[in-house]
Amino acid sequence: MNDFAFHAPGSMKEAVELLSQYDGDARVMSGGTALMLLLKQSLVNPDHIISLHRVPDARSIEVTDGVLHIGGLVTQREVELSPVVQKAAPLLANAYSRVATVRIRNAATVGGGLAQADPAMDPPSSLLILNASVKVTSATSERMVPIADWYSDYYETTINEDEIVTELLVPIQPSDMAWTYIKYLPRTEDDYATVSVAAMGKAENGKISEVRVGLGAVSSTALRATGLENALQGAEVSLDVLRDASQAIAEIVDPTSDPRGSADYKRDMSVVFARRALQKVLGVKD
Ligand SMILES: Cc1cc2nc3c(=O)[nH]c(=O)nc-3n(C[C@H](O)[C@H](O)[C@H](O)COP(=O)(O)OP(=O)(O)OC[C@H]3O[C@@H](n4cnc5c(N)ncnc54)[C@H](O)[C@@H]3O)c2cc1C
Secondary structure (H helix, E strand, O other): OOOOEEEOOOOHHHHHHHHHHHOOOEEEEOOOOOHHHHHHOOOOOOOEEEEOOOOOOOOOEEEEOOEEEEEOOOEHHHHHHOHHHHHHOHHHHHHHHOOOOHHHHHHOEHHHHHHHOOOOOOHHHHHHHOOOEEEEEOOOOEEEEEHHHOEEEOOEEOOOOOOEEEEEEEEOOOOOOEEEEEEEOOOOOOOOOOEEEEEEEEEEOOEEEEEEEEEEOOOOOOEEOHHHHHHHOOOEOOHHHHHHHHOOHHHHOOOOOEOOEOHHHHHHHHHHHHHHHHHHHHOOOO
16 A cells, blocks of 8 residues: 545535545545555555545435435445435335445445446446436536446446545336345355346236336446347236346346356346346246
């Protein structure tokens, strides 16, 4: 780990001004759960660390005008336990509850997770199918990034070096759609997923009205299976239809082999768990 100057600003305004002042030579620290590992392994070597632990802003959770607003410094444990999130976006509360352990979730923040952008993380697939957006703030501006444009590659996002994630915005989850989040982890309960699938769906008179499917851990970023969603719209609700349609998942995933499974295994499991998630939200038995 290299030597660095440690800054603990007392407001978000001060934090973004410091970030701008050190112009690419600084890293923001929120929970520190990922950044400390990056520093220890010398994968990042900033001259300045700007810790947000004294910043009082960006710590609220509220619903306004049909949108759930979660501050960037809210911890992942707070999201999981918040009655506001559980009511407005139960899928999201569930996805955050599956992250690692309580100890990690007590420190890790929403903004830190969004910026870290590990494709095997739990929340991204749900954020994709909930059509979330990310608010980022710099010393001179503020902008909103649709989640579909947020993740750009392994551990990369479209955030600029002088920006801080200050809010996550999530439209209220439609109450007429069933939902599920499946985290397939054959090793230990607190591991990253081998494959994960978030899904929502509804059907009427035996026909699928709408489904949404997001996948994690099977590509350089979390994915939304829009081709599959479109193909299933208006289709008959049956196991055969879901089984056939889910095969399309094999074409869009691009997993890598690692200790959690070979690329081929993960591709096969993506198809299996996408189908199971669709069965769950559409009420289709084996
Ligand atoms: C042992 C272990 C197991 C884990 N298992 C899982 C798992 O099963 N599922 C899962 O989803 N995740 C898992 N994680 C990842 C965990 O979710 C991330 O470490 C966490 O989300 C990072 O949040 P943080 O607040 O600690 O970020 P930090 O460590 O503080 O920062 C992470 C990165 O984001 C930047 N950053 C921090 N805050 C901001 C901000 N507000 N704006 C812009 N940039 C920012 C930092 O500069 C750094 O580059 C695991 C982590 C560990 C250590």
